[in-house]
Amino acid sequence: MLYWITLLIGIAGLAAALALAGKRVLFLWKLFKSGQPDPERTLQVKREPKKAVEGQAVEVLGQKKLLKWTVAGAAHFAVMWAFFLLATVYLEAGVQLVFGLDAHIPFVQTWGPIGFVQDTIALACLAGLITFTIIRIKNAPKKLGRKSRFSGSHLGGAWVILFMIFNVIWTMFFFRGIEAAREGLSYGKAAYFSWLVGQPLKGVDDNVLEVLEAAGLLLHIGVALVFLVIVVNSKHLHIFLAPLNVMFKRQPDGLGAAQPMMSKGKVLDFEEADPDEDTFGRGKIEDFTWKGYLDMATCTECGRCQSQCPAWNTGKPLSPKMVVLELRDHAFAKAPYMLASEEEREKFTDEQKTAMQVDKELVAEDGVIHPDVLWSCTNCGACVEQCPVDIEHIDHILDMRRFQVMIESSFPSEAGVMLKNLENKGNPWGMSEMKRLEWIEELDFEVEVVDDKAPEDMEYLFWVGCAGALEDRAKKTTKAVAELLHIAGVKFGVLGPMEACTGDPARRLGMEFVFQMLGQQNVETLNEAGVKKIVATCPHCFNTLANEYPQIGGNYEVVHHTQLLAHLVEAGKLTPVTPIEENITYHDPCFLGRHNKVYKQPRDIMSHVPGVKTQEMHRHKERGFCCGAGGARMWMEERIGKRINTERVDEAMETNPDTISTACPFCLVMLGDAINEKKNEGQAKESLEVVDVSQLLIRSIKGEDAPKETVSAE
Missing domain, CATH: 1.10.1060 (Fumarate Reductase Iron-sulfur Protein; Chain B, domain 2)
Known part of the structure; x- marks a missing residue:
């Protein structure tokens, strides 16, 4: 009789839960299906199934990103693997529900190591829940305000989920403990904690224990069914959706290139676009x-x-x-x-x-x-x-x-000025294209200017960029790189007046049409010149040329100047000899670091300069803090809150540096402006400066003939 009551209650609960969960899943399926097509997501999985598998292994099963957050990551790792491994307990519970409390899966439910793993991961999960509870209390928005990463999150739902996971754990040990008390736990002492739970119940009437075991079994299954309904209606839907989102993420990752404008699953053709039919963003x-x-x-x-x-x-x-x-x-x-x-x-x-x-x-x-x-x-x-x-x-x-x-x-209105300058002059400042060559006049050697076809012996086209050619502080980087390439014997040339803005500011602002116009113009120029290899000092130019121009027919081998210079130093073609006895902290440009994973080479250059003592800011590399110039913000006023460049310089000053180094003209300008503000307020020493790593390298190679003030950010 007890068997039939248990079975009927279990089946009824299962049917109700599946009906409720199924209704929600059907709603989500219809919603997702109603979205605009994005065929590239599925095509990339077909083209590179190995990457899709690696993503599941490394990010889903391996929890790579979460484990960077040490304590919280380890706790999540334990809870997630409990979710996987304790599914075996539910398989066993299902067998006992259908075939009776004494039923076991042959060769599986009787093998001790499985019971040991189940109990161990359940206890690890419990430790993870305690950790999560402490983290949430410690970082509660009521205490920390917007400094809490949980600010704005649906907090109540999170506590419900933690409570439900706790219910999964205690109900598992409850019914397995009773099973142990009845001498029916097939794993024996291998399932050590379940066995321990059962010891105080030894000697209780078997009929009572049988009823308690059946109740515990139904409780354990019931908790899972209620949990299922809650999950598909909450943020914890990620339990099922995260593997899909990881599988269909952009390759190689969500950084690097901005996606082209899509409409109805196809790249938008501006010449044939219909404003009434096509979607513009x-x-x-x-x-x-x-x-x-x-x-x-x-x-x-x-x-x-x-x-x-x-x-x-x-x-x-x-x-x-x-x-x-x-x-x-x-x-x-x-x-x-x-x-x-x-x-x-x-x-x-x-x-x-x-x-x-x-x-x-x-x-x-x-x-x-x-x-x-x-x-x-x-x-x-x-x-x-x-x-x-x-x-x-x-x-x-x-x-x-x-x-x-x-x-x-x-x-923002000020961005409109930048767009007009890009359209009319090919650069954000609206300067004459002939000014792009003025920096060359300050050098004591000839620089090849490509008018038509690139010379056969030219190894690299030096993409100077708008800032590198027109902004006084960035020009110093340009001249330093040109001189270093000359010293190393690298044959290079520049486009001069034929070079136009890559279009990055327009694209990141959202004006795709201007990006397309500038990009196609540059691609045509580069292709006609027969350019194959490009070196760029601006990470924004570097990113656009390397990752975005292939979208419009421009395929080139593009390197950032720090990559090339680090290689030349390693190869012995550039040898820094003069010590620079300074404390230096390096700021990672976002479009060089996070967007393109170039962290090592700029640091390698500094490590080869004698005398340099480097100290990292507390936010660096993949967690580096922005200078505030990306996303076309360079040309927009920052009217809300603290200026981002000021915040970054405050972080840099915590390392007590003599110099802040970077590898981006935008960062050079933004950090330089913040440093000058600090100096005016008496909050920074007058000798503090921001320089490109190439400037440090040329100073060391040329010696005291290149005085410090010539590379100042002022």
Whole structure:
């Protein structure tokens, strides 16, 4: 009789849970399916299945990103593997539900090591839950405000999930302990904790224990079924969606190139585009792709992106986490309307439409995303780098910018000046193209200027960039690199007036049309000149030439100047000899570091300079802090919160440096400006400067003939 009661209750609970969970899964499937097509996501998995498998092994099973956060990562690792391994306990519970409490799976449920692993991972999971509890209490938003990475997250849901996982653990030990007391635990003492739990119950009437075991079994199964229903209706849906999001992430990763503008699954052709039929970026939630919806539903609300965001850390309204959550909540609210037929939509009342946010604008002061949020982004990539489930925040922000810029003509006014200069003069400052050669006049050797075809003996085209040619501080880097290449015997040339802006500021602002115009012009120039290898001093130019120009027919071997110089030093073609007795801290440019994983070479250069003592800032390499210039922010005023460049210089000054080094003209300008402000306020020593690593190298190679002040950021 007890067997049939247990079986019927179990089957009824299973049917109810599957019905509720199935309804939610069907809703999510329909929502994802309604998104714009993104065929490249599935094609890349077919083209490179090995990478897809590696992603699952390293990021999902190996928890690579989470383990960078040591304690929290280890706790999550334990809980996640408990989720996998304790599925075997549920398999066993299912067998006992169907075939009776004394039933066991032959050769599996009787093998001691399995019981040992089950008990051990369950205890590790319990330790993980305690760790999570401490972390959440210690970092509660009520205590830390916006400094808490949980600020803005749905906190109640997280506590419910922790409680449910705890219920899984204690109910498992409860029914297995009773099983041990009845001498029915097939693993015996190998399942050591289950066995220990059962010892105090020894001697209790077997009929009582049998009822308790059946109740414990139903409790254990019931907790899992309730957990399933909660999970598919909460942020913990990532348990099932994270592997999919990792599989379909952009390759090689979500940084590097900005995606081309897509419409209906195809790259948008501006010459044939129809404003009424095609989507120009994302102007409403329906414009997002199915991968965009997958990103939204996968977010775990962990706040790691938020904790690393330079905008959020300096008092601005942008939180990458909140952008994703606000888009997700809006998508879920509007989904019934989006999925309804035209006839069904006509039947909705005004109150229902308001509840479904039908008329709510995507980007507006009273919309889903506030404009200040959208324009605070520097495209630094810290959010994408840190996200444990590979959400592509930058892509979504950039696509919303594209609609605002190209359709709404709504963007910060000062950026409009930059766009006009790009269109009319080919550079953000609006200077004459002939000024691109003025820096050469200050050198004491000839530099090849490519007019038509590149000479056959030219090893590299030196892409000087707008800042490198036109901005006084960046010119010093340009001259230093040119001189170093000359000393090393590297044959190089420049385009001079034929070089135009790569279009990075326009693209990152959202003006894709201007990027396409400049990019195609440059690609045509480079291809006609027969250029194969390029060296660039600006990480933004480097990133665009290497990663984005292939989208428009420009395929070149592109290196950053630090990569080439590090190679020349290693090969003995450049030999620093004069000691530079200074404490130096290095600032990682975002578009060189996070976007292109170039961390080692700039540091290698400094390590070869005698006398240099280096000290890292507390945020460096993949966790480096932005200078504030990326995402076209170089040409926009920073009116909200603390200036990002000031925050970064404050961090640098904690290392008590004589010099701050970097490898980007934008960083050079931004950090230099912040240093000058500090000097004016009496908060920094007058000798403090910011220089490119190439300037340190040329100083050491040439000796005291290159005095320090000639490479100052002032």
